[in-house]
Each structure stands twice: as C-alpha cells, then as structure tokens.
Amino acid sequence: MAPSLNEEILFVGHVGPEQRNELLGKAAALLHPIRFHEPFGLSVAEAMLCGTPVVAFDKGSMTELVLSGKTGYLVNTVDEAVEALQQLGSISRTDCHQWARDQFSQEKMVQDYLKAYRLIIDPSNQ
Numbered sequence: 001m002a003p004s005l006n007e008e009i010l011f012v013g014h015v016g017p018e019q020r021n022e023l024l025g026k027a028a029a030l031l032h033p034i035r036f037h038e039p040f041g042l043s044v045a046e047a048m049l050c051g052t053p054v055v056a057f058d059k060g061s062m063t064e065l066v067l068s069g070k071t072g073y074l075v076n077t078v079d080e081a082v083e084a085l086q087q088l089g090s091i092s093r094t095d096c097h098q099w100a101r102d103q104f105s106q107e108k109m110v111q112d113y114l115k116a117y118r119l120i121i122d123p124s125n126q
Helices: 017-026 042-049 078-085 093-104 106-121
Strands: 030-032 054-057 072-075
Touching (some): 030 042, 042 093
Parallel strands (some): 030 054
C-alpha cells in the first residue's frame, strides 16, 4: 500500500533504470536519511551520476560517497538537512556527475578490479 502523501509528493514505488534516471535527474536532491552504518549507498551514487546532489545523514559510507559542500551535504539532524536543502543552489550538478563518474562508474570498477588482480598475481606490482 502506497503512503498517503499529497498532490505534490507522490509515492512512485520501484521503477526500472530509465524511469529511475529520469526521476533522479529531475530531482532537486536525493534525501538519504539513513540511521545505520550503511556499507555502500548505491542510490546515492546513482543520484550523483544523474547530476543530483545528495543530502545524507553522516553515517556509514556516506563520507566516502558525498563530498560535503561539493556534491551534496552530510548532516546529523533533520534541522541540518532542512538547512542544507536551502543551500542546494551552491552545488554544481556537473560536479556531482563528474565526481560520481570518476569514483563509481563501471569503467572505474573494472580498472580497480584489474589492479587488485595484478597485485594478487604479482604483489611486487604495487
């Protein structure tokens, strides 16, 4: 059952990659109010790949994903998140996309795996 929100805020539910990219790409920000130490936030990387800044609670891997003040904001309270939303105009959507592409693209992942495999095969390759 979908949450009851209002006419401006709609619950969309699970969507495929194309609709996800469209929704994230048009969003002012991705709000990621996690309260646990998440090991990796795929939705955070996906949002930034779409050029969308992220406002996330400073938990788990968020410090590795979000460059606070450049690709979004890391916050500790709801009040800080509300304040961060007022500062979204200072975030470059191009910077969000570039950072995410440089850190989390498939190409970067493949390069990192190859580097790890080379080290396993020949540890002197450091």
